[in-house]
Amino acid sequence: MLAVGAHRGVLLETDGREWGPVATAAAIVAAVGELGHTPFPLILAGNESADTGGYQVGIRVAHALGRPCLTGVKRLELAGDTIRAAREYRGVHELFEVALPAVVTVREGINLPRYPSLPGRLRAKRAEITVLRPQWQADGLRKQGLRVPVESARRAQVLGHGTAAVPALIDVLGDLGVLPPAVRSGGDGAAA
Amino acid sequence: MSEVGASTADAGDADRAEQAAASGGGVICLVERDGATIAEASLRALTFAASLAGPLVSVTAVVPPRSGTGMAEPDTEVIAAVLAANGATDVCLVRPADLSAYAPVAWARSLEQLTETGGASAVVAAATDHGSEVLAHLGAMAGLPVAANCVSAQSSGPGSWQLVRQRWAGSVLEDAVLEASRALLTVAADALPPSAAPGGGSLADGAGHRPTVRVVTPALSEADLRVRATEAGEQSSGMSLATARVVVGGGRGVGGPDGFATLEELADLLGGIVGVSRVVTSQGWRPHRQQVGQTGTKISPELYLACGISGAIQHMAGCMSARHIVAVNTDADAPIIAHAEYAVIGDLNEVIPALIEAIRARAS
Numbered sequence: 001m002l003a004v005g006a007h008r009g010v011l012l013e014t015d016g017r018e019w020g021p022v023a024t025a026a027a028i029v030a031a032v033g034e035l036g037h038t039p040f041p042l043i044l045a046g047n048e049s050a051d052t053g054g055y056q057v058g059i060r061v062a063h064a065l066g067r068p069c070l071t072g073v074k075r076l077e078l079a080g081d082t083i084r085a086a087r088e089y090r091g092v093h094e095l096f097e098v099a100l101p102a103v104v105t106v107r108e109g110i111n112l113p114r115y116p117s118l119p120g121r122l123r124a125k126r127a128e129i130t131v132l133r134p135q136w137q138a139d140g141l142r143k144q145g146l147r148v149p150v151e152s153a154r155r156a157q158v159l160g161h162g163t164a165a166v167p168a169l170i171d172v173l174g175d176l177g178v179l180p181p182a183v184r185s186g187g188d189g190a191a192a
Numbered sequence: 193m194s195e196v197g198a199s200t201a202d203a204g205d206a207d208r209a210e211q212a213a214a215s216g217g218g219v220i221c222l223v224e225r226d227g228a229t230i231a232e233a234s235l236r237a238l239t240f241a242a243s244l245a246g247p248l249v250s251v252t253a254v255v256p257p258r259s260g261t262g263m264a265e266p267d268t269e270v271i272a273a274v275l276a277a278n279g280a281t282d283v284c285l286v287r288p289a290d291l292s293a294y295a296p297v298a299w300a301r302s303l304e305q306l307t308e309t310g311g312a313s314a315v316v317a318a319a320t321d322h323g324s325e326v327l328a329h330l331g332a333m334a335g336l337p338v339a340a341n342c343v344s345a346q347s348s349g350p351g352s353w354q355l356v357r358q359r360w361a362g363s364v365l366e367d368a369v370l371e372a373s374r375a376l377l378t379v380a381a382d383a384l385p386p387s388a389a390p391g392g393g394s395l396a397d398g399a400g401h402r403p404t405v406r407v408v409t410p411a412l413s414e415a416d417l418r419v420r421a422t423e424a425g426e427q428s429s430g431m432s433l434a435t436a437r438v439v440v441g442g443g444r445g446v447g448g449p450d451g452f453a454t455l456e457e458l459a460d461l462l463g464g465i466v467g468v469s470r471v472v473t474s475q476g477w478r479p480h481r482q483q484v485g486q487t488g489t490k491i492s493p494e495l496y497l498a499c500g501i502s503g504a505i506q507h508m509a510g511c512m513s514a515r516h517i518v519a520v521n522t523d524a525d526a527p528i529i530a531h532a533e534y535a536v537i538g539d540l541n542e543v544i545p546a547l548i549e550a551i552r553a554r555a556s
Contacts, residue, residue: 021328022337048324050486050506051359054340055324055378056331063332068418071296071325074481088481088489089321090226091432094294094421108487109473109480139337144367146359156519156535163546165536169518170550172534176516178438178462178495182554 002124003116009129010035020139021052025060027134032065034132039101042083047072047105058105069103070096074110218250218310222303222317222326223275225255230271232492233318235278235387237379241316242279244345244375249313253280253403254306256299257287268405273390276403283405288412294322295420300329302410307374314345314353319378331376339370341380358383361486361509382490382512431465433482433489438464438497439514441484442472443507445500445522445540449477454544455499461551467491467511469501485510499540503528520544 002009012027019027032040043065045058055071062069075086085096085104116124159168173179221241224231242251253275272283286302303315303326315330317323319341331338339345341358343365348354353370358380370377433439440459442452452466459466467484468477484491486506492513499520501507508531511517519532520540529535536543 020337022331025332050361052340053319053324053358053361053486054328054338055321056328056338056340059325059328060332063329068297070419072321087321088434090231091434096419097422098418109483112476140370140372141337141339142369142371144369146364146366149362149365156517156529156532158524158535158537160536162536162538163542165538166543166546166550169534169536169543169547170554172518173462173495173551176495178464179551180461180463180555 002127003120004114005120009127011129011131013131013133015136017136018143019136020141021054021056021060022139023134023137025057025064026137027132028057028061029064030134031132032061035130041081041100041102042078043067043101043103045103045105047107058103062103065101065103067101067103068098069105070098071105073104073106076104076106076110217246217313218252219245219314219316220252220254220303220307220310220312221280222299222315222323223253223255224318224320224322230255230274231318231320232387233320233323233381235274236381236384237316237318237323238275238278238280239387240342240345240379240384241314244314244316244347250281250310251279252282252284252306252310252312254284254286254303256294256302257285272403272405277388277390280403283403285405285407286410287407288409293421295417296322296325297329297419298410298412298416299326300333301412301416302408303330304333305410306408312374313347314375314377316377316379318381320381324378327376327378334374334376336372336374336376337370338376338378339368340378342377343380343383345370345375345377361505362512363505382509433465433467433484433491436465436491436493438462438495439467439484439491439493439511440464441467441469441496441498441501441511442478442540443469443499443501444471446472446477447500447541451541452478454541454548458497458544458548458551461548462495462497464493464495467496469504469507483510498528498532499544501528502526503531 010031012031043061048055058071059069070085072087073085074088077084081100083098083100083102087094159165159172219241221238223234223238238253245251255271275283284306307315317327324340327338339355339357342355343358344356346354351371351373353375355368355370357366357368359366362380362383440455442455446452455466466482468482470483470485472478473480473483483489484507486509488510490510494515496511496514496517498517503526517532519528519535520538520543521528522539524537
């Protein structure tokens with residue numbers, strides 16, 4: 001993080017327990033408060049965890065700080081004190097514009113992370129990381145256990161190997177009604 | 193929240209709604225539009241919500257205004273019939289004067305006001321981008337937890353629910369207990385059975401019942417409307433991955449950026465569009481907007497033709513709603529083979545050109 005351009009790093013060290021979105025957001029809000037001499041006009045976060053897919057931490061932080069929150073952002077522009085963001089939902093572009101300060105959560109694909117530069121790496125090595133130990137809190141949702149779902153034993157019907165399978169594949173595509181209409185005249189007729 | 197109109201309620205419906213309100217156990221479900229119809233994910237979430245409610249308890253489908261301008265409002269009767277077939281006893285059409293575009297906080301505020309006036313015990317939404325976002329706002333406003341990506345929920349006493357929810361896009365299931373004054377749940381709709389058509393089999397008590405339809409106007413502050421879609425238009429680049437009828441998928445097996453020309457050609461022939469796996473975008477072979485999967489686009493085509501894609505769970509999370517999956521892969525043991533309906537075992541760089549040739553020969 002520091003090697004790719006962050007000015008400082010703060011580690012919120014947890015105790016290995018399951019930190020839900022309520023506890024995580026509270027810890028971030030507390031940390032922003034403790035570092036309060038910096039106004040942080042823009043707070044950036046990922047949109048959701050790959051694990052629980054909760055979509056909540058950024059939004060809960062925004063509510064606690066009284067800020068607007070833009071989520072799932074795939075394009076972001078800063079124009080003075082205004083932030084413009086775009087995302088796509090069900091094939092429709094959604095554009096948002098809010099004034100700073102704000103919280104923005106981004107999606108994979110918004111950019112390609114830059115590589116750490118050599119001076120960046122050296123700076124990162126020397127940097128001191130502030131460590132905070134936030135208090136865990138219960139939120140009413142308690143994990144009892146994890147299990148692997150029962151996989152269906154279903155396997156695909158193999159149509160064949162290599163190019164020899166093409167006629168069978170054509171039949172399947174024809175049955176699904178996705179082939180362009182055949183315009184063959186006479187003979188064996190159109191399969192689709 | 194003010195109620196500006198009521199229609200189609202007969203006496204029996206009103207009694208039922210009152211009874212439900214009195215019992216305090218009503219369930220509310222946020223319903224999303226998909227063009228002129230109701231989103232399939234929302235209908236599945238509604239059936240889930242109905243299963244959570246007892247027989248005497250109301251199941252209220254909350255329908256926010258349709259996004260975008262200049263679009264005709266679909267027939268309320270048609271919407272009500274579809275919602276009733278999937279378990280709704282009440283339909284609430286949210287109609288704020290100043291809300292024609294998607295505004296997540298305003299939607300959440302509407303739900304909050306409806307839950308308070310109706311004393312709902314649970315609020316459910318499909319775990320879509322909008323559903324997840326709105327419920328997260330509701331949770332933050334109400335100081336309540338949100339259980340995301342549920343696949344089952346059962347009441348286990350007042351203020352207590354036994355849940356099963358997806359972790360890691362469904363590769364792991366979590367058993368959990370939720371204790372809260374009101375359950376806020378998002379539903380992994382892909383994992384639930386398809387919705388019922390109006391007049392079809394009865395899914396829940398009250399299915400086919402003529403629902404009470406109300407039009408409500410929430411009290412919104414300026415802050416509730418700070419975040420709103422200022423412009424929402426169809427993608428300019430023609431067909432969209434999310435709504436395409438045919439998707440031709442390309443993965444690592446394509447071998448490099450040049451191999452996609454063949455897949456594009458096939459997609460054109462089938463009236464479809466090309467989608468790719470994560471490895472393809474992280475290699476920089478194709479742009480991220482073509483990515484199908486947990487962190488890309490979720491697709492639901494008639495046919496997903498997955499070429500050279502191994503079928504990692506994060507990819508499958510984006511394509512499990514495809515009606516039919518056909519895989520072309522050199523590895524007969526690839527995970528995609530377990531998810532596909534049909535498979536061709538072979539190199540896509542040989543099979544796809546031969547397929548294109550055969551389709552062209554057939555059409556000439």
